[in-house]
Amino acid sequence: MPPHPSADRRAPQPPERDAVDALINRTQRLRGDVDAVRRDTVLVDEDDPRLRWQRALCDLAVHQLDDLGAHLGQLKQGLPSEAAEQFTAEAAGLAGEDSPAGEQPGSLIGRVGSAEWNLLTDEVRWSDELLQIFGRTSEEGPLSLDDLPSVLVPEDQPLLTALVTDCLVDGKPIDGEFRVLRTDGRIRTLHMMGEPVLDIDGCTASMWAVLRDVSALRRSQQAVHRTQESLRHQQHIARTERRMAVELQEAVLPPWRGSLSLPDQGPGSLDIAAHYLPSDSSALIGGGWYDAMELPDGRTLLTVGDLTGHGIQATSAMAMILGALRGMAVAGIEPGALMGHLNQLLETSIQPALGSAVCCRFDPATRTLEWAQAGHPAPLLFRNGAGRPIPQPDGVLLGAASGVAYEQDEVHLLPGDVLVLHTDGLARGTGNAHSGLRPGTEKLLGLAPRFAEARTAQECVRTVVEEFGGTERLDDACVLIARVGA
Structure with a gap:
């Protein structure tokens, strides 16, 4: 129409x-x-x-x-x-x-219809499309302006009344949406646009409108x-969990920054520095740790490790493991037995996880390093401008098996030796299959001449960060370097 x-x-x-x-x-x-x-x-x-x-x-x-x-x-x-x-x-x-039902898909048939309400004769004309939109038959016919709000959902009825009143009284065009409850129980959303039609005297004679079914839209x-x-x-x-993970990580990892000397004085003291390298995606806060602390008997604890997973769950598990490790080391438990207890702790944890770790105990009086590992890269020993991995004692991943005994080994260090402990995420890369080394370890060993020239452990750490800081890394990583004093 x-x-x-x-x-x-x-x-x-x-x-x-x-x-x-x-x-x-x-x-x-x-x-x-x-x-x-x-x-x-x-x-x-x-x-x-x-x-x-x-x-x-x-x-x-x-x-x-x-x-x-x-x-x-x-x-x-x-x-x-x-x-x-x-x-x-x-x-x-x-x-x-x-x-x-009855609409032609992809067209406006059944989705757009027109209507006219004559105010002088009370005649109402609806197009067939509009009758179809409202779910009314030709026998039922169109609705008057007074009856039209009755088919709307109750909360939309005042809106339609206001639109029609503004159009008829103030001559404002209609532009609004409302929901119609059809006789078949389906609710359709209609967009109505209309305006008053004026007679030759400028008075409102009728109102016409186009109604469009916008339900799908x-x-x-x-x-x-x-x-x-x-x-x-x-x-x-995710942002909240990452913030919590970062805060927990910062609270648990050692508070010292830069270099640390353990013990504070005396022969055989270690010059220690460490660094945390985030992954390519800074949102992935993992369960990696590093730590160094002086034990009650004068010896020094050195450890790095990593737990599977990311986020607050991995970081909270790391906090539990590191706390237990520190407590057992202070109690005098040797590295091999300590690893066995950590394995049992992870196995019985409410949130099971796998982890790798290395735990070292250094005696400054004899310069003897006792150590054990659980599925972790061996510490690298740099001496006289050359580097090599320390032969590993046996040890499986933490949480991988029950009742596992972890071997313990020892090595004698000399003044000027540099010991590098790192997590697996630092040295991932393409390794040499013939050398038998872990991927990326050769790149670390290639830093031996620069370590020999370094005067402090902190300079060695800077060298590692320069080499590995820009490397694409799927996981975060930790590195701890200890330099034996005279």
Whole structure:
């Protein structure tokens, strides 16, 4: 039903067919591109808010392009068009999912209708499409302006009343949305645009309107909003957990920065420095640790290790392990037996995990290093400009097996020796299969000449950071270097 023009408005001129064809073709190509992206957005993990948000955005874009293409088809004033028909066929797959029975998928039939309410004769005329939108038969007929709010959901009725009143009394155009409860129990969201039609005296004679079913479009927009909120919530949780993990890590790892001398004085003291290197993704805070402390008997504890996992769970488990390790070392438990107790602790933990560790106990009086390891890279010993791994005693990963006995070994150190303890994440890389060394260990051993020239352990640490700090690293890493004094 064509609308009546207002007294001061010219009748619109039909657009050029070629221009509309060009717009339809451009919309069709864009719709195909967006739909291709939508198909590629495969939800491998339904619980991933980012993937759900991306898919919802694609769905919304396809819905909007479907509506745009259908509007452009109507601009052709019903003239047949292969482009419009092809667009309708391509849109049918998505639009058909949200179309009530009787609608033609991918078009505006059943989704856009018109109405006119004559205020002088009380005559009401609805298009067949509008009757279909409201779920009314031709026998039931259209609704008057007084009866129209009765089919709306209760909370939307005041909105429609206000829109109609403003239009009829103040001559304001109608532009608003409301939800209709159909007789079949389905709720449809309608967008209504209309205006008063004036008589020759400038008085309101009737009101006409175009109503569009935007239910599918609004559902897509709501899906985008929900997934976006879910993504923001997950990002907030991730940031909070990372902050907690960082704070816990900083609270547990040794408070000293720079160099540390243990014991403070006397022959055989160790010059110690350490550093933590984050992973490529700074969000991945792992369960790595390093520590050095003087024991009650005058000996020095040196340890590095790493637990599987990331985030607050890994960091809290690391805090538990490091606390237990410190306590047992202070109690005088030897490195091999200490590893066995740590293995039992991880095995019986509420949050099971695997871990690797090395624990050393250095006697400054004899310069003897007693040590044990659990599936961890051996310490590297640098002497006279050359480096080598210390032969390893047997030891499996912490938490991997029950009742495991960890061997303990010892090595005699000399003044000027440099001992490098590191976690596996530092030295990952391409190793030499013929040498039998762990991946990346050769690169560390290649730093021997620079370690020989260094005057302090801190200078050695700087050398390691220069070499490995810019390396792509999937996991965080720790390095601890001890230099034997005269």
